[in-house]
Amino acid sequence: MNAVLAGATEAASAARVSLMGIPVAFEGLAEGRTRTLHASEVRAAAGRSGTLLGTSRRVDLRRASQLDRCVAAIGGLRLDGLIVVGG
Numbered sequence: 001m002n003a004v005l006a007g008a009t010e011a012a013s014a015a016r017v018s019l020m021g022i023p024v025a026f027e028g029l030a031e032g033r034t035r036t037l038h039a040s041e042v043r044a045a046a047g048r049s050g051t052l053l054g055t056s057r058r059v060d061l062r063r064a065s066q067l068d069r070c071v072a073a074i075g076g077l078r079l080d081g082l083i084v085v086g087g
Contacts, residue, residue, distance in 0.1 A: 001085050004085045009042045020035065021037045022034055022053065026070055028053075028054075029059075029070050030066060030069040
């Protein structure tokens, strides 16, 4: 997943688009948490397994209340797009 973050960070930089990471997956999104992704940090992590943003399976998007929290956070953070990686 770190390699995908590195690729996204490089593409965003080339397009002069700001990119933020959402720690701890949809749990972090539901809580509106973000962090700046620095190209050098992400590039250094690209060869490591896992993800520097962390993961979580606590938010069940099949529950309307959890999905609503994520949708509200996307609006509150004024995101133009969302890249979801993992599975």
